[in-house]
Amino acid sequence: MIHTLGAFLVALACAWLGVRRAQALTARVRALEALGAALEQMERELTFRLTPLPQLMGELSKDTQSPARELFARCRQELEGQECRRFSDIWAQLVTELPALTRDDCQALLPLGQVLGRYDGAGQASAIAGVRRALEALGCAAREDSCRLGRVYRAVGAAGGGFLAILLL
Numbered sequence: 001m002i003h004t005l006g007a008f009l010v011a012l013a014c015a016w017l018g019v020r021r022a023q024a025l026t027a028r029v030r031a032l033e034a035l036g037a038a039l040e041q042m043e044r045e046l047t048f049r050l051t052p053l054p055q056l057m058g059e060l061s062k063d064t065q066s067p068a069r070e071l072f073a074r075c076r077q078e079l080e081g082q083e084c085r086r087f088s089d090i091w092a093q094l095v096t097e098l099p100a101l102t103r104d105d106c107q108a109l110l111p112l113g114q115v116l117g118r119y120d121g122a123g124q125a126s127a128i129a130g131v132r133r134a135l136e137a138l139g140c141a142a143r144e145d146s147c148r149l150g151r152v153y154r155a156v157g158a159a160g161g162g163f164l165a166i167l168l169l
Contacts, residue, residue: 003168003169004169006168007164007165007166007168007169008165010161010164010165010168011158011161011162011164011165012161013161014157014158014160014161014164015154015157015158015161016157017157018153018154018155018156018157018158018160018161019153019154019157021153021157022146022149022150022151022153022154024100025142025145025146025149025150025153026146026150027100028100028101028102028105028142028146029139029142029143029146030065030100031067031068031098031100031101031105032101032105032135032138032139032142033139034064034065034066034067034068034069035067035068035071035109035135036132036135036136036139037064037065037068038060038064038065038068038071038072039128039131039132039135040132041060041063041064042056042060042128043125043128043129043132045059046121046124046125046128047121047122047125050121053079053087053116053117054076054079054080057072057073057075057076057079058072058073058076060072061073061075061076067098067099067100071094071095071098074094075087075090075091075094078090078094087113087116087117087118088113088114089113090113091110091112091113091116092110092113095109095110095113104138105135105138108131108134108135108138109131109135111127111130111131112127112128112131115127115128
């Protein structure tokens with residue numbers, strides 16, 4: 001009885017690991033989509049209203065979805081809390097701390113820190129448009145990976161768990 005229960009728990013744990021890995025791929029897709037939508041809104045704000053950076057970060061933190069919401073909320077807190085740090089340093093730190101993104105995703109977002117708040121509205125908008133295009137390309141690749149590899153991770157987790165359960169019995 002205890003062997004059967006242990007084998008069942010091992011199979012369940014392996015299946016759970018496969019599902020969690022597939023969920024991580026889905027979370028990356030959602031994060032890239034949320035950031036793309038937020039950048040589109042940011043581009044409109046800078047093009048038509050030239051909203052100051054702290055106010056823009058506050059508005060984006062209210063109007064966007066997670067994890068973009070957290071990114072912009074923390075940017076606003078940092079901008080209001082510490083006058084001596086440059087925005088590019090704040091942006092770089094916060095972007096690299098986003099949990100669902102890969103190194104390539106972060107590298108695509110980092111150039112915004114050098115541009116936001118430093119140039120005119122048109123220059124900022126064109127930089128945002130370039131980053132948005134890069135995020136869209138990464139998002140397409142992430143969706144394909146999520147569809148393809150998500151099924152693989154779930155299947156390997158379940159099959160590996162079943163195999164280990166059989167070995168234990």
